Amino acid sequence: MIKIEKTEVFGWEAAIRGMRNPMNSWDKSDSGYVCGDKKCSAMHGCDLCCDVPHYVIGPKDHDLMMRLRNAGTDHRKFMRMITVYLDITAPLYWWKEFDTYKVGTVANSCSTMHKIANKEFDVNDFSHEHIEELDGDEYNMSYDWLLRTVDILNYYRTKYIEINDKIYWWQMIQLLPSSYNQRRTVMLNYEVLANIYKSRCNHKLDEWRQFCKWAEELPYFK
Numbered sequence: 001m002i003k004i005e006k007t008e009v010f011g012w013e014a015a016i017r018g019m020r021n022p023m024n025s026w027d028k029s030d031s032g033y034v035c036g037d038k039k040c041s042a043m044h045g046c047d048l049c050c051d052v053p054h055y056v057i058g059p060k061d062h063d064l065m066m067r068l069r070n071a072g073t074d075h076r077k078f079m080r081m082i083t084v085y086l087d088i089t090a091p092l093y094w095w096k097e098f099d100t101y102k103v104g105t106v107a108n109s110c111s112t113m114h115k116i117a118n119k120e121f122d123v124n125d126f127s128h129e130h131i132e133e134l135d136g137d138e139y140n141m142s143y144d145w146l147l148r149t150v151d152i153l154n155y156y157r158t159k160y161i162e163i164n165d166k167i168y169w170w171q172m173i174q175l176l177p178s179s180y181n182q183r184r185t186v187m188l189n190y191e192v193l194a195n196i197y198k199s200r201c202n203h204k205l206d207e208w209r210q211f212c213k214w215a216e217e218l219p220y221f222k
Contacts, residue, residue: 001181001206003089004214011189012055014217015081019064030058057220065220079191080104084125084218087185091127094179094207099150109184117160121153126179129206136222149177193221 012031020026033055057065068076090098095109123146131142153172158169193215200208215221 001091001129002094002210004211005087005089006085006185007214008085009082010083010085011083012057015078016057016061018081019061019068019078028060029062031056032058037166053196056157062201062220068096073191076136077107079194080189081188083186083187085185085187085190086194087183089181089183090207091181092176094205095182095184096178097205101188101192101196104189106187107184110182112176112180112182114174115168116176117157120157121150125152125181126177127181128179130160146177146179149175190218190221193218 013033016029016031017026020029065076068078126146128143128146131139131146132176134142141174153175156168156171156175159165197212197215201212205211
C-alpha cells in the first residue's frame, strides 16, 4: 500500500534560465507564465484550462531540454533544479528501500520513537492488501496473526501508558512489523526521479510500480 498526496512542483523558471547560462542563450528562451481562463493556444503543449497562472515550456526550450537530457547526467543539471514536494504514506519495508536514494532527497517522517504510543494500534495501520488475496485457512492464519500482533502491541501500549516503564515501550518498538505504514513529507528533484524510475518501474513491490505511475503524471516528466 502506498498513498501519495499534496504534490507540488517548483523551479521551472530558474532551471531553464540556468540551462541557458553556458551558451548565454537566454534571449532564445520561449517559456513563461500564462494566465488561464481559457486554453493557452499561444504556448506549445499547453492544454490546461484554469484560473491561475502556470508555467509552460516553449518549443525551443523543450528541444534544448531533450538534447541535454539525452547527453547524460553531466549535461542535464537543470533536472536537479526542478523540485518536487509530496507526502507519502507507505509501509516500513518500502521506506527501507526508498532510503537508498540519499542524494538530492530530504524527508521528514512521523516519529515512531516519539509517537508510537499516542494512538491505539489498528489493523489498518498496516499494509495487508496481499493477505486479503489469500483464501480459506491460509487467509485465516495470516490475518489472525496480524490481528494477534495488533492486540499484543495494544497490550504493551496500555502497560506503557499506565506504568510509564520504558521496557513496555521497547516491546512496541521491537515487535512493530515492517508492514506498519509511516507518513513522510519528501523533497526530491527530477534527476532523482529519473534514476528511481529507471531502476524501479518494474520492481516486484507494488508500491514502486505505483510510485512510478505517479511520477509519469508529473508535468513534462515523460
